[in-house]
Amino acid sequence: MRKSFILLCLAGMTLAAQAQQGGISQDMLETLKNSYKHTPADKAIYNAMAGTDISVLAKNQENLANFNTDFSNKVVSHGITDQKRSGRCWLFTGLNVLRAQMMARYGLDEMEFSQNYCFFYDQLEKANLFLQGIIDTSDRPMDDKMVEWLFRHPISDGGQFTGISDIIEKYGLVPASVMPETYCSNNTGSISNLVGLKLKEFGLQLREKAGKGAKASELERDKTEMMTVVYRMLALAYGRPVEQFEWTMNGQTKTYTPQSFYKEFLGNDLTNNYVMLMNDPSREYYKCYEIDYDRHTYDGKNWTYVNLPVEEIKEMAIASIKDSTMMYFSCDVGKFMDGTRGVLDPNNYDYASLMGTEFGMDKAERIRTFASGSSHAMTLMAVDLDENGKPLKWMVENSWGAGSGYQGHLIMTDEWFDEYMFRLVVEKKYVPEKVLDILKQKPILLPAWDPMFASEE
Numbered sequence: 001m002r003k004s005f006i007l008l009c010l011a012g013m014t015l016a017a018q019a020q021q022g023g024i025s026q027d028m029l030e031t032l033k034n035s036y037k038h039t040p041a042d043k044a045i046y047n048a049m050a051g052t053d054i055s056v057l058a059k060n061q062e063n064l065a066n067f068n069t070d071f072s073n074k075v076v077s078h079g080i081t082d083q084k085r086s087g088r089c090w091l092f093t094g095l096n097v098l099r100a101q102m103m104a105r106y107g108l109d110e111m112e113f114s115q116n117y118c119f120f121y122d123q124l125e126k127a128n129l130f131l132q133g134i135i136d137t138s139d140r141p142m143d144d145k146m147v148e149w150l151f152r153h154p155i156s157d158g159g160q161f162t163g164i165s166d167i168i169e170k171y172g173l174v175p176a177s178v179m180p181e182t183y184c185s186n187n188t189g190s191i192s193n194l195v196g197l198k199l200k201e202f203g204l205q206l207r208e209k210a211g212k213g214a215k216a217s218e219l220e221r222d223k224t225e226m227m228t229v230v231y232r233m234l235a236l237a238y239g240r241p242v243e244q245f246e247w248t249m250n251g252q253t254k255t256y257t258p259q260s261f262y263k264e265f266l267g268n269d270l271t272n273n274y275v276m277l278m279n280d281p282s283r284e285y286y287k288c289y290e291i292d293y294d295r296h297t298y299d300g301k302n303w304t305y306v307n308l309p310v311e312e313i314k315e316m317a318i319a320s321i322k323d324s325t326m327m328y329f330s331c332d333v334g335k336f337m338d339g340t341r342g343v344l345d346p347n348n349y350d351y352a353s354l355m356g357t358e359f360g361m362d363k364a365e366r367i368r369t370f371a372s373g374s375s376h377a378m379t380l381m382a383v384d385l386d387e388n389g390k391p392l393k394w395m396v397e398n399s400w401g402a403g404s405g406y407q408g409h410l411i412m413t414d415e416w417f418d419e420y421m422f423r424l425v426v427e428k429k430y431v432p433e434k435v436l437d438i439l440k441q442k443p444i445l446l447p448a449w450d451p452m453f454a455s456e457e
């Protein structure tokens with residue numbers, strides 16, 4: 001009896017201590033228990049949720065009718081690509097924009113560039129970006145936030161538009177048939193993890209040498225040796241990048257290098273001919289921002305963008321579509337997506353009725369709390385305008401295969417566009433002068449761990 005009494009006292013002391021420290025006290029626990037009435041409706045919901053996906057139960061059946069797939073303005077799409085089990089949506093999107101230009105310019109029925117070729121150099125450049133970043137921060141402690149961020153993100157298969165421009169302008173392009181996909185390029189997870197693990201090991205070695213007073217030339221030599229290991233790993237996974245090839249168009253066969261092929265058939269100044277736009281209501285509009293380390297190559301450019309109200313971004317998007325020009329577009333694709341129909345609409349699911357509580361954060365609050373951000377890139381290629389020129393819905397060409405969504409596309413309501421669209425890259429000719437003038441500002445530098453760091457996969 002005395003032993004039980006002592007245990008009860010200890011339990012009471014523990015709960016009291018927890019309450020003092022912000023823990024759940026016995027009184028709070030009783031309040032929580034009593035607040036749940038377990039009504040017949042609650043029991044029915046519990047029984048349903050015990051064996052069914054929440055999104056199935058929350059699907060708004062009233063929103064399934066009147067699924068209109070007609071669009072007033074649409075750029076012709078030429079076949080759906082498939083990134084398979086990889087995070088290369090940013091690369092597929094950028095190359096889809098470029099292939100549409102080439103097909104229109106030369107009257108081609110089909111064309112696809114090698115994602116594998118570009119991705120090899122993307123991964124090689126990112127490895128160098130990490131290792132050089134480790135050298136640059138070697139005088140900081142391991143718990144420094146930048147050092148910690150580098151070791152948390154040694155390499156990834158995700159990215160954004162500046163990676164496309166830097167990689168292509170440096171290494172060129174090749175047709176898909178010249179360097180086809182491999183199992184590893186279609187399934188990047190395992191090899192990316194291995195390369196990342198090796199880079200972390202190399203990073204520690206570089207920091208140790210720098211800590212012992214190694215000169216910059218010694219660290220550069222060591223980094224180059226480390227990069228030979230990375231190069232071999234990538235070559236085994238993706239194949240060696242082609243340096244010269246033959247390609248036939250309209251009955252004429254010529255020999256090209258990746259750089260000469262790009263210059264002859266596209267020759268775009270990807271760095272200077274495009275403007276990157278963002279809709280981030282958590283920050284001041286009409287300002288230019290730059291995110292540190294949000295790039296693919298050490299000697300490349302960080303993601304630098306103009307932050308604008310979504311309505312002004314729409315105006316440029318509509319102008320581009322009306323001129324039959326696709327755009328690089330990214331959004332938080334997983335929110336309120338009906339994958340079966342290929343529809344993105346905040347009214348697709350009614351989680352509030354199911355759970356008995358509203359989810360009331362606005363877009364700015366979701367960004368600040370990391371509840372929403374740019375997660376996937378696609379090619380914006382259609383808009384449906386009403387009689388007053390206002391958008392009703394939009395459509396993107398996706399890279400999840402022709403069998404996904406709506407014939408390989410996703411259709412989003414204008415309401416969804418407002419809430420979950422983040423990035424758009426448009427050609428300068430569709431951008432008003434007042435926006436181009438903002439690019440002349442000195443960008444406000446944001447840290448690498450900013451919520452708007454590119455994570456499109």
